Amino acid sequence: MDTIKIVPRDNIGRNFIPQEYLPRGKDEYFQRNKQVVAPKSGWRNLQSDEIERLVKNDNTSDNWDDLLVTDEFDPRLIKNTRFFGLVRIGRLRDVVLEHHDLRIPAGITNSLVISCDIGNDVAIHNVHYLAHYIIGDRCILFNIEEMHTTDHAKFGNGIVKEGEPENVRTWLDIMNETGSRRVLPFDGMITADAYLWAKYVDDKDLRENLRKITQNSIDNHRGYYGTTGNQCVIKNSSILKDVKIGSDCYIKGANKLKNLTINSSEAEPTQIGEGVELVNGIIGYGCKIFYGCKAVKFILGNNSNLKYGARLINSFLGDNSTISCCEVLNNLIFPAHEQHHNNSFLVAAVVMGQSNIAAGATIGSNHNSRANDNEVQAGRGFWPGLCTSLKHSSRFASFVLLSKSDYPAELDIPLPFSLLNNNVSKDRLEVMPAFWWLYNMYALARNSWKFTTRDKRVNKVQNIEFETFAPDTIEEIIHARRLLEIWIAKASLLQKGRPAGEKDEEELVSMGRNLLSGKEEVVNGLEVLGEHMENSRRKVVIMKAYKGYHAYGEMLHHYAMKNLIVYMKSHPESDFTDMIKNLQGKRQSEWVNLGGQIMLRRDVDTLRSDIGSGKLKSWKEIHRRYDVLWKRYERDRQKHAHAVLCELYGKDRLSGSDWKSALDRTERIQEYICDQVYVTRKKDYENIFRQATYRNMDEMTAAIGTVNENSFIVQVRKETEDFRDLVKELKKRI
Secondary structure, eight states: OOOOOOOOGGGSSSOOSOGGGSOTTOOTTHHHHHHOOOOTTOOEEOOHHHHHHHHHTTOEESOGGGEEEOSSBOGGGEESOEEESOEEEOOBOSOEEEETTEEEESEEESOEEESOEEOTTOEEEEESOEESEEEOTTOEEEEEEEEEOOTTOOTTOSOOOTTOOGGGOOOBOOSSTTSTTOBOOOTTOOHHHHHHHHHOTTOHHHHHHHHHHHHHTSOOOSOOOEEEOTTOEEEEEEEEEEEEEOTTOEEESOSEEEEEEEOOOSSSOOEEOTTOEEEEEEEOTTOEEOSSOEEEEEEEOTTOEEETTOEEEEEEEOTTOEEESOEEEEEEEOSSEEEOSTTOEEEEEEEOSSEEEOTTOEEEEEOSSSSOOOOEEEOTTOEEOTTOEEESSEEEOTTOEEOSOBOOSOBEEOOTTOEEEEETTTTEEEEETTHHHHHOHHHHHHHHHHHHHTOOOSSOOSOOOOOSSSHHHHHHHHHHHHHHHHHHHHHHHHHTTOOGGGSOHHHHHHHHHHHHTSOHHHHHTSOOBOSSSBSSSSOEEETTHHHHHHHHHHHHHHHHHHHHHHHHHHOTTOOHHHHHHHHOSOOOOOEEEETTEEEEHHHHHHHHHHHHTTSSOSHHHHHHHHHHHHHHHHHHHHHHHHHHHHHHTTOSSOOHHHHHHHHHHHHHHHHHHHHHHHHHHHHHHHOHHHHTTSSSHHHHHHHHOOGGGOHHHHHHHHHHHHHHHHHHHHHTTO
């Protein structure tokens, strides 16, 4: 039970660091003095007339000799304030600070200031308790109940200070609510770090060295002061304790901020608004947290938002993401995630970015045993529909769309870009492969453009692949096509009354491929059943398998040629032969989405080994390795694209005629994309129920415009025209 103690008066403003933790020859200010930039003219003691003026203005100090100022000091601007300990005040002039519509005179009034450094031209008014803080220049602190720092402040980092027991260390229990994948948060941590640490739990050397690296990356000595950068505004807030605040940060009406690092800068200011309560966290640059949000044990990536009562607990939300209203527990969420609506719930999952969780979605919380919730793993572009309910443990390939339903059993969906439907009337799960390509091209084509446009980060530490078609999704497509070949072969054998067990897998693949190269009606006459996709005894029916298979083929071709054309554009001196010479090689089939950055699995394994062996000794070195791999990634992707194209043509080496044929085909695919972007968007304008809310077409046009005015459709048409011209030019280089 907490108690109130009576301590010596000297303990207020002094003896900040317990004697046993002071290094030999150091005083209690040794950390503080490392943090402070002294004014060029230095500090000086008060003059007798200045002390007299301060006393007349109802100010007190336990020792006026400990109140230091600069040569530009106006004592008339300090009123009704108590000072304890060493307080150093920068330039103080009779000026007014303006922020939005708030105008506040510089000075210190009606406050209690304990052992602080205060920058130039600062306004501190009605701050009831300000202790052990370093305040930057031109800051406004207005109507604050409590703002102070303890000697053992960690500012949200998962370290322990001198003399602290291990059980005070802050861990993030991401991906799994049992804590089996827990990681230590630190300022500068990105989703790649968290995934590397959490995913490879079997790599004990990796995990142990990452723990050591994190502990050693931050000084464990006691005595660091809380800081605010220059031009911060903190007003009408209750409690700020052990908070490190970057420059240009705006905090208004916060209830409680404790044990935090809030990154902010002039280029990427962070804002925290009314009713917010944040404890044990790291907040990235350019974030916005407003309107009653609660976050405990968390990391918020750069340019991300929490709004309207969102709850984020034991979770990492990656860059460029927004969560509004929802409850999110024990998650690792890669960049570009959207989740809105008060009744959305996400627990114990890794969601690999570019995702959207709809209203009423209940992901991973349906208990199917007495044990803790386990895990959900969702690839890029995960999109569960309205009121979708899922059981753990489930896994989804990239860009899987789930129709509204209460899915009754665990799912493992290996078909990317597919649509799931829980058909209750027929008691079966239906999966339509390549749904996005076939029926929602507008959304698919807009995807990469949308996320690139929304990336407002200036501080881009996390490397992110925004392209929909990248080596990770392409390898999923290749695997999905093989599954479809096997399942279609089995369906054909079953129809003929022949057991599939008589043939090995390669025979089934060959048989299925032959069927899929034939007439569509033959395949459409089969009941194609998926295997190991739902933990139940009911059927999993593959819908429109023929169309999906060939759509996958178009997607592979589109990816391969898009990347090879990028290579040709960036090497104008090269011809077709040079390209083949530089890009030929075996297809690398194993890729990892490491927090949004796509890497070869072998590079991830090397990275893990180098960390586990101690070759990489700091997070700075690990991040440098990420950057090296990112610079190499474009060429790795182009080599992969070339290998994919060779496999599509069934050759080890393409000829000039193959290249010409590929260019012709990719031009047709681009035309298809352009047409389907228009067709799929046009449906929204022609829908009679959408038209029903308008008096007439003039009102509808005034409200939403016309399909031909849609900016993205106009953009795709222009890109298609340019693509035709580019293809003509490339044909000359064969």
